[in-house]
Amino acid sequence: MTRYFIGIDNGSQSSKVTVFDERGRVVSEGRQALRPYDTPGPGIVEHPDDDLWTSIGAAARRAMAAFPGDLADIAGVGLCTIRFCRAVLKADGSLAQPVMSWMDDRVSRPYEHTVPDARWVTTSSGYLGHRLTGAFRDTAANYAGMWPLDSDTWQWSDDEEPWAKTGMRRDMLFDLVMPGDVLGTVTAAASRHTGIPEGLPVVATANDKAVEALGCGLYDSGTLLVSLGTYVAGMTTGPRNLPDATGFWTNYASVPHSYLYESFGVRRGMWTVSWFRDLLGEEAAAGARAAGLSVEEHLNAKAAEVPPGCDGLLTVLDWLAPTEAPYRKGTVLGFDGRQGRYHMYRSILEGLALTLHGTAGRMAGELDTAWTHILLSGGGSSSDLMMQIFADVFGVPAHRAEVHNAAGLGAAMCAAVGTGAHVTFDDARDAMVRAGTVFTPDPANHALYTRLGEVYRRIQDHTDPIYRETWDITG
16 A cells, blocks of 8 residues: 655745655645735734635645545645744634744744734744644744744753743743654644545644755755755755854754754845746747747746856845845846846856855855755756756756655655654655756866856955945935
């Protein structure tokens, strides 16, 4: 009998629900886009109404309707959600206010009790896990940020200082479990909402980046995983908690008491690619139709004809300024008449790779390692051009994850471990993860990008003073 596992991946732009078999092959899937954020005031970024739960229900119903097998052969559900969100709940677990996005300023500040009937404070995984199971339990591995969690023990802190700093009380917080532990079982109400069979075990995972890393098979300290999503970052794993690192930050991994080291990244990374695609509008769409391609395929094909280095065009991806430098903006420089729209498109891809090469290089130096291989996951990894640019910039082989939805696969792997189908996470990785196409670097292109990278890393030294001045004039 083949066993199946449901991976729920609630991401920043959509919720995806995928059914995998025990070898990690996709059997059926459903997807539902999230609604645009509500921004009712400065620094407030909220998911409207009950959009996270609504979107999971819609995606799950599509996945279950397309499942061709016997529902009795589905063994469990793994739940992966957006990290750094904050959900404030009433006593019954319903929302006391809209879920705060990871971009909301309040998630990085202490909790303030502003809603009279607020009873619980939790993460997106805690809230959605409760909707699925009715239990007030959550994974410890999704509590990076403003939470009173001991990052060595993965338990609520015994010290008074973190509690005072976060403004939270113990009786407001859920009980914690480890990735791979069962949160509870699907309730009748959740089954009606999602189509997922009642009584199935729901297994805890971690934060979305860690679950994505698990689904990509990341386990070697010489391998860098680049996640090409709304937030683009480089990651590797290790056994030590390194909270005082300066060139990266330490997050919780999907394997209990292991850690995910994350380079500093690009906010609105792949968003920028989509933004430029949409900016071209009908012009790009018409060219794609004429070539019999999707718009993305058409843009990638045309950009592949542009020489590496884009004839001197350089793009710095600071469309969403960091809090410590609110004046900072994105920069495109180097126009001289040779460039067109496809130079711009390729320059954005090169900007992502050059930025990650710099930030991941600082992380490698502090970890005393060297990258011998890079993995790429997320929507951008489906582009052969993107894959080749990363291989050429880093100068090492690059391969894409075979499964497009690596976070969904990682969630399913946690479910497989939690239900005993695979004994350990290593067993699950060996059985369920397979590498995709490998791209080898071109030596001449690598040499060019190495020289350009030295220039690229100095651009902000020159643009920051200019943007400080214009910030005072135009904001």
